[in-house]
Amino acid sequence: MLALAFGLVAAGLWAVHDLLARKLSQGAPLLAILVVVLAAGTLGLLPVALALGGWDRMTGPALAMAVLSGLSFALAIGGLYKAFSLAPVRVVSPVVGAYPLLTLLIAAAQGRPVSGGHWLAVAAIVLGIAVVALAARDDAPEGYAAAPGVAMGWAGFAAAGFAATFALAQEATRLGAELPAILVGRVVALLAMLGLFLWQRGSLAPQRGQLGVLALMGLLDALALGLVTASGGLPRAEYAAVASSLFGVLTVLLAAWFLREKVRAVQWLGIACVFGGIAALGLLGT
Template structure:
């Protein structure tokens, strides 16, 4: 049965795959060219889906404006995520980015949604778990950059995702989700192209990286569409919250595939953080 939680879980799996690929491919590929390719593939995937389903509809000015703001946040989230995962390690980056439901819950509370004592405890658990992983991130002998800037990029990504989902779902509530998501999908790479031209970044990723980048773009396209489409179901915020467990998926993949070391205390911190996220999804 399709509901907000199911859509969130599909998004989590897709983003978990996407993020572990970012960590791996970014070590050998120009970062901005890599991000632009993934965004363009995601846009092409969305256009193909709209063509196949007849999802082209006009969108009014107000929902288009909200979708455009979601596009700004989506680009901010993507830049923060790519820079953070390029630096690594995954065990530091993923819990911070995955903690964006804290911001989503805070935004819902500001809008008048009541929050219970247990939800507050879950938020505190997320903060405590993330803090534990961050504090222990420099105890390994891995060749990774200092964690301060990595934490900043990760936090920027978390803010970006929270904003993307909040404004994107609101746009989809006022209009159909497919054209609303299309506005978001168009604006993000357009602004990135302008940024790359100003900064003089290369646009070519190299031929070897293209197959993986295409898969990443499709996975990202499916994930964002799932979260935004949740606006048509009860409790759409659950999709944004549930999708945040992509961080746990990424950490496990990094440990299993990339052989990133994890201490027991770091596993405990991840467990505490994602247990809090899991509770918010109930």
């Protein structure tokens, strides 16, 4: 189904983005990186959204949902980059990728039926994260700028932000139009991050040598988020959000290959539990 395909492509794009984020965020000014990445994605999307848009379908409620999705995205990407600046991918990605778990918990809180299979998938996700966290206690300190628990806290914050972003953006698409909803969300996220950047009196100068890579990251992120948001008008749109969450395991694999980040056998087991549970949620329907 098309929504699932959109999600899988988005997962691949985000995996490359997150690999670069881990590489560049260590010891770098995070706000400067975030502003450039968000600006690049916004500028890449702007001409497409203006030319093909459907702005006449953007009702007040659709615009409100798009604005909220942008604020959620600013929080999510900020938490993601902070987590990657503190700990290796194997610790951060399973937590960030577990955001479909939050979607399921919200559904249960709203009184929607949740089957035993869903709860088994949740148990697998929670168990996998616990295994990764406990195994990280024995890691050498060189790969960490803070305790693993601190990095996982930021990763959990990012996961909550992504869950809210996808839900709000897809709702904006259903109420309005895809490209305008995506662009409004990104502009809001950029303005929020730019405001914080100016308030902190940051400087983009240290990043001049990395502007090309940061621009690529912005385009990858914009395209991936655009695919998940665009799926809001497709049957079983939730499959896109669930499938895209598999970016975490792809990022771990890329980090092990390109960054030579070592992953213990027990951590591979935990990572497999997390993403196996996520895949099960997708098959069962979140």
